[in-house]
Each structure stands twice: as structure tokens, then as C-alpha cells.
Amino acid sequence: MKPYAFGVDLGGNAIKIGLFQTTGNLVDKWTIPARLEDRGSHLLPDVVDSIRAKMESHSLSWESVEGVGMGVPGPVGQDGTVLRCVNLGWDVLNVPQAVRELEPAIEKLQVANDVNAATLGEMWQGGAQWNNSAVMVTLGVGIGSGIVVDNKVFVGSTGAAGEIGHMCVNPKETERCTCGNYGCLEQYCSDTGLVRSAKQVLEEMPQAASVLREGEITPQAICEAAKKNDPVATEVLDRFGQLMGQALTAVACTVNPQVFVIGGALSQGGMVILKPIETYFRRYAFHAFRNTPFVLAELGDDAGIYGSVRMLFDDVKLDEELELGLEELEL
């Protein structure tokens, strides 16, 4: 294995890039703007230019670079074809091919959905180490999930595996989700879902004193209030836990992962977010997976660049690392 590799997290707001040693050490990370004009056609050239500039400043040549891994915010086929990426302005695009045209010297190129990449990152150096199957749930503006089985990201036949944000959890809902359906998990348990839920609970519990009656209701405010046992915030997160717990038992019934990783901006709430999910999961879960562990993501916004690099290693490699690690633990 060559000594260096690059991990790229291509987002609609910014592009994050990391230079790693292939031993796993993050040497340098930086962010460049995401120029979305002209149907996102500047994005890949900008990435390649930025990597070239960084290589020059570190006196690296392509001979010492194992490859480039990339996470993108949309469905990605097995061969790295992005099937449509609204946030970047892309239609169908074979990313490895497009990057190779820009820089033929890149030896390995791997592309995956950003949440899938983040899941691999958390399994490699984050909250879900020592597992070879995991489901990571990212709670933020939307709800995404990454599914990794036998250290491989799980794509699905139309790239929609892990779209649990659009799992229908309430067929009786009368408001529409952004996807056009009614009753999606995202409508209740995302950032905006939590705020909506808080407004409802405030109305339903007019007698309850709550700091949420003053000032702007944000997910952060809800979490902070819950930490101080605010009755409204506690009720909001209890309802959140019921729906998340039930949704994740459906996921466990299907893929039965070794571990659930809770990430995304909302996961910064820590235990007031994790605990209700875990409580209701255990209540609703079938006995064969009732004890599936729940962990918080640890790499934050860096999970994507870690996982993108992780994709460049084959599975045998990781299994060796895993065994090595376990042996070390036994000493």
C-alpha cells in the first residue's frame, strides 16, 4: 500500500478534503467552496486542482498516493455512477471516469453516498469500531442512514437503501413531507420535525411551564431544556424516541446490524437524544436483536473524509487490522 490517500466529502455547501496516511492518520484537512453554477461542472475540476496544490505544498507525487475516495450527497451505483444529485446540480454522472479524465495518474478511485461513507468512517476510527456491520443514522435537516454489511456499503437496487428518513411512520398525517408523501419519519424526527413537534406539545400542554415558551424554538434549545427536565422538552424527545425506536426496530428486523450509530447535527444533544431512541428500541424490538448496541458518532463532520479513504482499502486489509486490534486488546 502506498503511504498517502485523499478523502473528499462533496457537499452542496462546501467540499471537505483530507490528506491521510494510509495507516489511518489524518495529516491535513481543509475546505473549498462548492461552486454549483453550470450544473455543478466545476466541482470535480476544483477538487482535483485543490488536491494537486496540496500535494505540491507537501512535496507529494501521485506515486505515493494510494487513491482518492469520495462521498457525494445522492444515490451512487456500484460502479461509482451518481444517479442524480440535486444538491450538486448533477444528473447521471460516472464520477470515477470523470475524475480519471481530469487526472489519469490517480490509481484508485472510490465513490459512495456521503452517509454510507460516513458510516464506514465511524466503523474505521469512530464510534463503531470493531464491527463489520453497522447502520448509521444521521439526524439533521433531513434523516439519512448508511448501511454497511461485511465492511461494504449497501447500495440497494435503485440506490435507495437506507432512505429511512422517508419511512412512513404515520399514514394518517395530513401535512406533506418534502418528498411528496405523508407521515415520513423526517417530518417528526429531523431538526424541523422536532421544532414542529415542540409547537404541538406546547399547545397540548398549556398548563406546563417550559423555557420553550420564551425565545426561538430550536433543536438545541429543546435538548438543553430536556437536560434540565423541562416537561415539554422531555415530552417532545419522548415522542421522538417512540418514532425513532419503532423505525429502527423495522431496520433491525430487516438487516440485523451489529451496532447502530447515531450521528448528524442532532446527535450533539448526546444522551438526551440517544436515550429515548434506545429505550423505545428495546421496548419494541424482537428478542434476537433487542440488545443491539447504540453508540454516538464520534468523528463529527470528518466522518465522511475518513470513510472515503477507508473505501480504498480492500476488506481483507480491514479484517487483518481488526484481528490485530483484538490481539492487542487481549495483551
Next chain:
Amino acid sequence: MKPYAFGVDLGGNAIKIGLFQTTGNLVDKWTIPARLEDRGSHLLPDVVDSIRAKMESHSLSWESVEGVGMGVPGPVGQDGTVLRCVNLGWDVLNVPQAVRELEPAIEKLQVANDVNAATLGEMWQGGAQWNNSAVMVTLGVGIGSGIVVDNKVFVGSTGAAGEIGHMCVNPKETERCTCGNYGCLEQYCSDTGLVRSAKQVLEEMPQAASVLREGEITPQAICEAAKKNDPVATEVLDRFGQLMGQALTAVACTVNPQVFVIGGALSQGGMVILKPIETYFRRYAFHAFRNTPFVLAELGDDAGIYGSVRMLFDDVKLDEELELGLEELEL
């Protein structure tokens, strides 16, 4: 590849065995009793004896047999270890090892959960041909499901992948499921679930004329009545479709299969069973998998022996067949 193979479907009521040509042709099939006494210790010796006797009657030697595939009604690890199989009286048992001790001449041995094996069977020669990922749902006394991705059965970290019968679809249920939980899919959509639902609907719709008010209420009677537009039976199957449709969107959100196969005894109801599931699935589904096809299982009780033999072939083989088949279709 050698010319013959055996497929075994080890059930708690009977053991079904098939002698196949490895071209896929079923040469002979027969059933032997499942002797459950002495903790199921007679089952494997009986299977091996029965196969030996059949080989003698067909003048076959082990040199012409590719191997033996086996489906069992319980969770099975990747190496063929059955993790506990209440119906057979087995605790933890490494089936390939146990069979090899009985007959060292068997070259290949593959063991899987019976529903997983049936799913492979339907993909090989049944309702779900030309797909490499599928979810098969078996509706009968219980509800099981088999998940196949890239032509490999999907086991899960504790062997519980596909346990959708115990997906919690109604946390407010007050009656317990056999598993000890409340509100499992099985409580509403299995054989007994449908009968229970029919009794409820009859009570809720006292004015509605229905043949279900006379005689015994069975799943068959419900399906027959629904075919004649009986209002109670139609309502029963509509509720069934709502729950099944919603549960299967959760499955699709997670693994996004190419096709759903509906099998098990209840699937003999045909379109009155399939249609409500499909209708509500499409209503609740995220657009990326809204058009996932639904098909009825075609191999009936033989799916298990077909799939057990299919497990003996590696994936390349099937992909070649697939391409060959598609070429033939194009002619």
C-alpha cells in the same frame, strides 16, 4: 460441475428432499417423516440414509453428485451453524460438520434458513427470476422473510435479518404476540392474524351482510369471500394490505430490493392477497422504490429444495446463466 445435486427442506412436520440435475431439472422429489424425538438427533442420519437409498435406486455414486444443500427452520450462521432450532429440537449445531461425519464423501454442503433458501429458489426458477436481489415474504402460520442481495442470502449479525413478522406495527396493542411483544405484524397479517381481524371487523360492521357470519372463519374463507366482494372480507384484506404495505416500505427503505415475492400458504389467495399489499406499498413508498415489482411465489412447497440446490452454485455461475438467458431473450 458434476451432473447431480440434492436439495433438502428440513421441516418440523416432514423432510422434503429433491434430486436435481445441476442444469436445474428436478428429477425426483420425495418426503420422509421428521423424527423429532431425542432432541432431533435422528434427523440428519435419516436424511443421509434417504439420499443414499435414492442414489442406489438411481444407480448414482457420490462422484456424480455436486453436493447437498439444506434449508432449516431457524437462524443459521454463515458457516452453516444452526443457532437454535426449536422446531427440530436442536440447540447450537454445525450442520455441515455433522453431515460430513455421517458421509465424508459429500463434496459441497450448504445450509441456510428455510425462508432464505426458498427465496433463492424463487429467484432461480420461480416468480423472481432475472433478479439478483429480492425480498420474499412468506405468509402462513407465521410471517417470515428471506433477503437475498447479490445472489447471497443475508443472515444478519445474530441471524435475525428478515424477521419482519416481529416488526412492531402497533405499539398500542394490548394482546401479546407469541414472541412476548405487543403489536407484531404477525398478530394481524398471518393466518391467525387474519382470522382475528375478521372477527373484529364482523363486530365493528354489524349491519354488513357477510358469508363470514356463517361457518368457520378461515384464511381461505376470507379470500374466497373477498373474491365475491364480500364487504367484511374486503375490509379485512384492506386492513391487511395497509399493515403489510407499510411494513414492506420499511423493508424497502432499508434494503431496496429489486423485487418482492409473496409466498406461503396465504399467497394461494392470489390477487386478493397481492393487490392490497401492492396498493398500500405504492401509496406509502418513497419515490425511489415506489415501482418495486411484486410477484407471487410460483414454486410452492418446492421452493426450499430448489433454493437449497441453488446455494451449491457460486455466483459467477448464476450471472453467466443470467446473461445467457438475457441473450436468449434478445434473439
